[in-house]
Amino acid sequence: MAATDAKKLSKKRKVAPEEEAPVPAPSAFPQEVGLEMGSEDEDGDEDEASDDGEVEDFPEIDASSDTEDEGDDEDELDDEEDEDEGESDASDDSLHVWPKPKTVISDITGQPIRVYPDIEPDYDSDSSTEDTPNRVGDIPMHWYDDLPHVGYDINGKKVLRPARGDELDKFLKTVEDPEAWTSAFDKNMQSDKPLTSEELDIIRRLQQNENPDANYDPYEPTVEWFTGKGKEEVMPLSAAPEPKRRWVPSKWEKQKVMKIVRAIRQGRILPNKPKTASGAPQFYAIWNEDPSTGPAPAPAPKPTLPGNSESYNPPEEYVPTPEERKKWEETDPEDREREFLPQKYAALRLVPAYDNFIKERFSRQLDLYLAPRVQRVKLRIDPESLIPKLPSPSSLRPFPVYRSLQVPHEEVRTRAISVSPDGAWVVSGDESGLVRLWEVLVGKEVKRWKFKGKVGAVEWCPRMDVSFFAVGIEDHIHFLIPPNLPGPILTATQNVLAPATLPPPPATASPVKWNSVPAAQSSSDAPILTLSLPSSPEPPKQLVWHRKGDYLASVSEAQGGVWMHQISRRHSQAPFKKVKGQVQLVLFHPTKPHFFVATQRYVRMYNLAEQTLLKTLTPGIRWISSMDVHPSGDHLIVGGYDRKLCWFDLELSDKPYKILRYHARALRSVAFHPTYPLFASSSDDGSIQIFHARVYNDLMTNPLIVPLKILRGHGVREGLGVFAVRWVPRQPWLVSAGADGQVAVWCA
């Protein structure tokens, strides 16, 4: 029964190899075929015998085999049988692990001997135990390539190399032999060997990703060792009653829970604690950041190698002289070029201990303890190299350098000066109403006029064919003729100022009255022509002639303070109906019909011909005090009470090209020289500064401004310095008037 069961099992699993089948056989067959089996050769017989047995059982097994002849109806029954048989099998196997020996009567001795059946090597046993005639072992077989044999068998006989055909034979063999495709080359035997069905089965399993072991059953039934029918534990192990704690809730647990509940109720524990504000993940790969794009940290500087001066016995030329030693000791430790003084010792044993040792250690400790180790970068820049390269003033001669003479005005503030267009005479007017005419070169007054009120401005007419000047006093503008004029010029001047036939009065009456003395009665002692402006508290601040000498513009503090007077038509008009802000200064453009008007902060440039505003210059000065235009008409300098001087390139921008701030006090006057490349500025600090200002025709080259000279000599009275500077035409000379009542001529 057991044998048949085993056979059934093996058949049903469909994987049982032929060699495996006889495993349980020894228990089944001992009595039947045991007598005939005496050697290995007879195993086949025995197999046959078992085969025979199988044949006998065949109709029974057939239903569980793979053959499709039988119906599926018996499958369930088989399953049930399997369970039972499995149990019995397992119990059998556990009982009989090793095959039992057979007791055989020896042929030789006639005594019964126990013969064990041959051990059938299993699939998973060592393959080396397979029966193979070649016993060379696992060696590279090409060692035998040149030999007629391929190795030796277990008895030491040569195993001859089987005959191998050529490629054609191989091909024909594959075509003719149906088993050729299931054969593999046996390296050991150097011949093709047909694969066994088990090997083929293993290959197939491997191809189908199954377990190569045919005996492995992934769906083995569970073995119920302690449960199941008949295996229930009826009696308990202990008879002790179950403790109360098994069914009473834990008091301690309750206390703990209640503590937490109370904490939650009181808000001490937030049940849904908000997560950390930064949503950054708590864990992240620290190497995931991009590498820094900054420069790699600079390597530490290498210490300089010691030289001769570091030696304990340096050559004589390295030993400092007493002067060098003194100088070294006097300089601050930070400023020393080197930290030590070379010292000379005749021998190394004479070198004393390092005297700064304690100090150095202490400072090092301080460094480590508190102080950041800041490296002090000492700028080794030659201060000379920071100064812009400017030509030396001596190469820019001539310019005024000294005070040639001085004309005193009896300690009265002198605000107004003007130099005649031929450069020979100066008119100066002071606050006591005194107007003096004097020679530039000698300083000798040749004529004086006395008026009531302060003289605010004097200005020579720029015409060369006539000679007169205008004096602005309070609300009058007086026109005076200097003495000693040649006859033709005197006549021409009188005709200009007091023509015999007056021009027709303008259509609209002007508030400015023109009163002139007839030429016949005129003299140089009294003004030949007087303009009466609308009354204003302050004298006219400024008088400006147009270059042709026909128009005179006057500026005064009063409302609508700009007046334009035309001499030839004897007519005055106010060019601006209303001006934003108070007009400080006006100026005629030297070549174009343009007109500059400076208010407190801005300079506006008007075209008089078209009566349009051309541009507004913003000097950035809080209060403009003075302005002058370059003789070329392309540049304008503006001085302010806040000590600044702005240079405007009118072609370039509305913003200053350069802002100079060099005076200690407010600027009072600026002036360009009509021919020399010079300009001067005067200030309340009592100094006059002379600049070289070369303007190039080339638009690409910037103007060159070089400070040349500071002229000191004017006194400061009540915080007021030099009121006015004027250049002498044709000569590099300057005339200046100050609050100390002095008018000075500065010569080159």
Added chain:
Amino acid sequence: MASTSTSEPTHPVVFITQTPYPLPTQKFMIPASWKRYQLSQLVNKALSLPKPIPFEFLVRGEILRGTLTEWCTENGVGEEETLEIEYFESVMPPQRMSTLPHEDWVSSVSCQVPGYFLTASYDGALRIFDYSQTLLQTIPAHNAPATSICVVPSSAESPDSFLVASASHDLTARLTRIDLSQPKQPRAETLASLHLHTAPLSSVAASSSHILTSSWDGLIGLWDTKIPETDEVPLDEAAAAAGENRKKRRKVADDGEPVPRPKRKAPAQVLKSHTARVSRVVFGRGESASAAYSCGMDSTVRTWDVENGLCTSTITAANKPFLDIALTQTGTSALAASTDRTVSQYDLRLASSSATTPSVASLAHPATPSCVAVAPASSGPASAAEHQIVTGAYDGVVRLWDLRSTKGAVASFKAWDGAKKVLSVDWSRGLVGVGGEGGVEVWKVGDGEQMPGASACSCPSTDVDEIISTHDIRTTRDVFQLSVYRPPMQERQ
């Protein structure tokens, strides 16, 4: 010298001179502590001069002021170097002789007439003083500031009567005849007015036959000295009006005595070349007496051929507007004062083709030098006069220079108290007339003739050296305490 003690350091010196008192050309070992006084004594003793002559010593173009050691350390000359020392007669310290007070500034002073001083003032008047400082006459020649005055040298006329030319701001120059036949009552008559210029005149110069006027309009007028019978230039109305005014004034001045109106004279020639104001024109001296020299604000010194009215050569300086020019005695070089505070010496014989002519020497002043005068030929030994000039400056100091020593003035004196400008200097017969802001002062420079009543140099001749030595110290320290040396004349007044 062998007699010097060995303890004192000595210096090798070679003496040279252009004076008639030469020392043998050998090397002298001079004690280094010696000053000018000892050197002067040495020369006097070595030559055993009958009358002691003080000498000045010139070491490498610099007058020795202190000891030789001081000079050597200052100039870095070693003790062993042989110094070449030139010596010449020293100038006596200038002495103030008299003061001629004026109400207005004096623009020009002339000492050319012996015994008299002529001044031109800014009030337009010409004044005559005699040596006793009495104002003989005031001639209201101009009604505008007079700028220049000069005496027309004439040998033909009697010595008591001479012709004076004056220039003025009223665009004319005038010729005035002054008759000094009655010493206390000189008579003056304005004979002619010279009409050419259209700007104030700056200077007038005269030779025996011609007059030159320079003006601010850049022109130089050449005139002869003849007084025309009739007006050569028609009268214009303005001038006529001015003339009437003047006539009125003159009537008042001359007690209503009618004075004939001066004749209007036209120029013989007009010299045109200056491009700016001509500040001074002078006649040539010596060989080039027919030439004229002018300087102007256009930084040029021009040489004129007067007969042809041509500019023969031009010396162009760089940025030196000239104020005054004077010719040296030989007439070969010109001294021109310019507003850059230098008086430059130019060699007139060099025909200049280059753009700027370098000056031979340049005398630096601390203020604007306004006037230059050259020592007259008669003053002192001829060799010394060749090199001596005086300059007046706007700081009120008149400086006496020796052209051989250009580094510093030989002597200087301050004309008035306070910084009053010196506008004119004239040097004649040992007298320097200084005109300017404070009037006129007369100083005695060198061996001049004695003014009557002014026994200035009464000191014994043996003390001369010491006086000069003391004066050295005074000038080096720039202290102008002249009261010590003021002649007794001052105290008497």
